Amino acid sequence: xxxxxxxxxxxxxxxxxxxxxxxxxxxxxxxxxxxxxxxxxxxxxxxxxxxxxxxxxxxxxxxxxxxxxxxxxxxxxxxxxxxxxxxxxxxxxxxxxxxxxxxxxxxxxxxxxxxxxxxxxxxxxxxxxxxxxxxxxxxxxxxxxxxxxxxxxxxxxxxxxxxxxxxxxxxxxxxxxxxxxxxxxxxxxxxxxxxxxxxxxxxxxxxxxxxxxxxxxxxxxxxxxxxxxxxxxxxxxxxxxxxxxxxxxxxxxxxxxxxxxxxxxxxxxxxxxxxxxxxxxxxxxxxxxxxxxxxxxxxxxxxxxxxxxxxxxxxxxxxxxxxxxxxxxxxxxxxxxxxxxxxxxxxxxxxxxxxxxxxxxxxxxxxxxxxxxxxxxxxxxxxxxxxxxxxxxxxxxxxxxxxxxxxxxxxxxxxxxxxxxxxxxxxxxxxxxxxxxxxxxxxxxxxxxxxxxxxxxxxxxxxxxxxxxxxxxxxxxxxxxxxxxxxxxxxxxxxxxxxxxxxxxxxxxxxxxxxxxxxxxxxxxxxxxxxxxxxxxxxxxxxxxxxxxxxxxxxxxxxxxxxxxxxxxxxxxxxxxxxxxxxxxxxxxxxxxxxxxxxxxxxxxxxxxxxxxxxxxxxxxxxxxxxxxxxxxxxxxxxxxxxxxxx
RNA sequence: GGGCCCGUGGCCUAGCCAGGAUAGGGCAUCGGCCUCCUAAGCCGAGGGUUGUGGGUUCAAAUCCCACCGGGCCCGCCA
Numbered sequence: 001x002x003x004x005x006x007x008x009x010x011x012x013x014x015x016x017x018x019x020x021x022x023x024x025x026x027x028x029x030x031x032x033x034x035x036x037x038x039x040x041x042x043x044x045x046x047x048x049x050x051x052x053x054x055x056x057x058x059x060x061x062x063x064x065x066x067x068x069x070x071x072x073x074x075x076x077x078x079x080x081x082x083x084x085x086x087x088x089x090x091x092x093x094x095x096x097x098x099x100x101x102x103x104x105x106x107x108x109x110x111x112x113x114x115x116x117x118x119x120x121x122x123x124x125x126x127x128x129x130x131x132x133x134x135x136x137x138x139x140x141x142x143x144x145x146x147x148x149x150x151x152x153x154x155x156x157x158x159x160x161x162x163x164x165x166x167x168x169x170x171x172x173x174x175x176x177x178x179x180x181x182x183x184x185x186x187x188x189x190x191x192x193x194x195x196x197x198x199x200x201x202x203x204x205x206x207x208x209x210x211x212x213x214x215x216x217x218x219x220x221x222x223x224x225x226x227x228x229x230x231x232x233x234x235x236x237x238x239x240x241x242x243x244x245x246x247x248x249x250x251x252x253x254x255x256x257x258x259x260x261x262x263x264x265x266x267x268x269x270x271x272x273x274x275x276x277x278x279x280x281x282x283x284x285x286x287x288x289x290x291x292x293x294x295x296x297x298x299x300x301x302x303x304x305x306x307x308x309x310x311x312x313x314x315x316x317x318x319x320x321x322x323x324x325x326x327x328x329x330x331x332x333x334x335x336x337x338x339x340x341x342x343x344x345x346x347x348x349x350x351x352x353x354x355x356x357x358x359x360x361x362x363x364x365x366x367x368x369x370x371x372x373x374x375x376x377x378x379x380x381x382x383x384x385x386x387x388x389x390x391x392x393x394x395x396x397x398x399x400x401x402x403x404x405x406x407x408x409x410x411x412x413x414x415x416x417x418x419x420x421x422x423x424x425x426x427x428x429x430x431x432x433x434x435x436x437x438x439x440x441x442x443x444x445x446x447x448x449x450x451x452x453x454x455x456x457x458x459x460x461x462x463x464x465x466x467x468x469x470x471x472x473x474x475x476x477x478x479x480x481x482x483x484x485x486x487x488x489x490x491x492x493x494x495x496x497x498x499x500x501x502x503x504x505x506x507x508x509x510x511x512x513x514x515x516x517x518x519x520x521x522x523x524x525x526x527x528x529x530x531x532x533x534x535x536x537x538x539x540x541x542x543x544x545x546x547x548x549x550x551x552x553x554x555x556x557x558x559x560x561x562x563x564x565x566x567x568x569x570x571x572x573x574x575x576x577x578x579x580x581x582x583x584x585x586x587x588x589x590x591x592x593x594x595x596x597x598x599x600x601x602x603x604x605x606x607x608x609x610x611x612x613x614x615x616x617x618x619x620x621x622x623x624x625x626x627x628x629x630x631x632x633x634x635x636x637x638x639x640x641x642x643x644x645x646x647x
Numbered sequence: 648g649g650g651c652c653c654g655u656g657g658c659c660u661a662g663c664c665a666g667g668a669u670a671g672g673g674c675a676u677c678g679g680c681c682u683c684c685u686a687a688g689c690c691g692a693g694g695g696u697u698g699u700g701g702g703u704u705c706a707a708a709u710c711c712c713a714c715c716g717g718g719c720c721c722g723c724c725a
Contacts, residue, residue, distance in 0.1 A: 036670095046668090085668050087668095174725080415720090439651095604688080
């Protein structure tokens, strides 16, 4: 049996045909495209439209002329060529031969079917999720996690060595606030899920600090006659007081305990600052406290991510960059470049100058007139800022990687640009060129703005809970005969799959509005639909006693249009994964999987498999169903979604 | 003010980077299909100025320009 992937098959088909014509036509044939409809064949060329004007011939006449001269006698996979549609040259595949190649490849390669190793295998770091360890992963972060994880899987399918990194932002004010509150509460043992517990402490502490700060500020402004500012502050205070009331009603005990503790403190704000400084300086007490709080929260993240099937190879602490001296080293080296300057006591990085001097604007997709804002590297007190630390972190990531992909919201576009320019400034042009900002748009929740400080967010956990609950209802209704344990397992992977698919299947560039309807849909273009299709294929295969040998399958009997399109889709699968990897587009995999499942279900409804006659047709269909099973399972795996054998 | 992203039937969405044949789907609506491998399914119907206006082209949802609407960024926040 031929262990050639069908992707190679298609390439071979293209090369074989292309080699036969003049160079001009050859160029065009290398760009053969898929026609919009199967009635126009499997490959098409619009070459005749391009050149007909210059030649003074009608496109269709030219097309007919060319078709005349094509000799297909030695062609393995092309059965027919026609001039159609006013000038298109359409190629029709020898479906039996293509079926044999595609189906046998799929069944032989099995798990590996669809993976086409890249010409150059790269070591790639995909940094994603990286939620600050101060509150649970919410639905907006979930989009990041799911996209990042599927990107990693897609790149692995291209043979790249992928490493998934989680950047733990434990340095700075937010971590200090939650640690401070946690300490005031007497370092309590977490109640409930650890990250939710930490999230509560964070909003409580943050809210009480904010109210105290606003009150103080209002007092000092009262003396002046800045009425406008006073009104603004008062509004802000009113808002936070109502946030406090809301938090108090949800967490009465913690609220009063923290309030009591904080009232005894003269200047809590100063203590938080002290904690920040202590942590940055590596003070043991501060380290113990903040790390403890982060670990509690991260434990919650691990639970959530594990449930979602998302894993990491490396958990990178931002603080370790600080303590190891990597950040100060990085700043020192930046200072040696001509691209930094002091302004009012703070160190600034002149991103604009780097772009101008190294003539990078065009390649970065920027207009010449656009002036890139400078980046503040250090505060007046000498402490660093987030993006500054990210420069050092990028260098660390590049120590073990040829390419670094940061899955970061598009609102950080400018910061990511400045980061890249900093690498150029430091002389790491190659690294800078291989630093990718994979940007995705926001997830909005209708009705309110998510806010960690206000304790307002829809968590990834509750979304999965609800989806699984719904899935359980469905499973119980549709498959009451299954035993309880199996029902639970199936609803788990169906519910989680539905949520993940909802994010993977939409273009990352588009903003999405979170609605339950969106993630709880179990019909049609959803993960459950794909999983159901897979289960159906498995169900057929389960009923065959013996293994079907390829020799008994007669692929020339697979003549129905729906069989034809399924076969072509099996053959196309490897190309889809290549395209998804080259363009970093997870949603193309979802798109393909849906189309594929749709065709399979049409096939399933229209044609018998096990009862098909004669034997050659039956076995051919069984082999096709097996290939379908493999393609569906592999597609789902690429998206990080489980493929159940029954549901 | 400057920059970036988004704009496709009532709602959601694919195609846009690498322009080609009647703009694919899904939800909702309506009408059919379980003596046959799982009906989370299948088949069919209606519903569109692809935000608007120009331009390039034999050909524009796709490329270019302008404008409109929505979002984001331009912090000694992350």
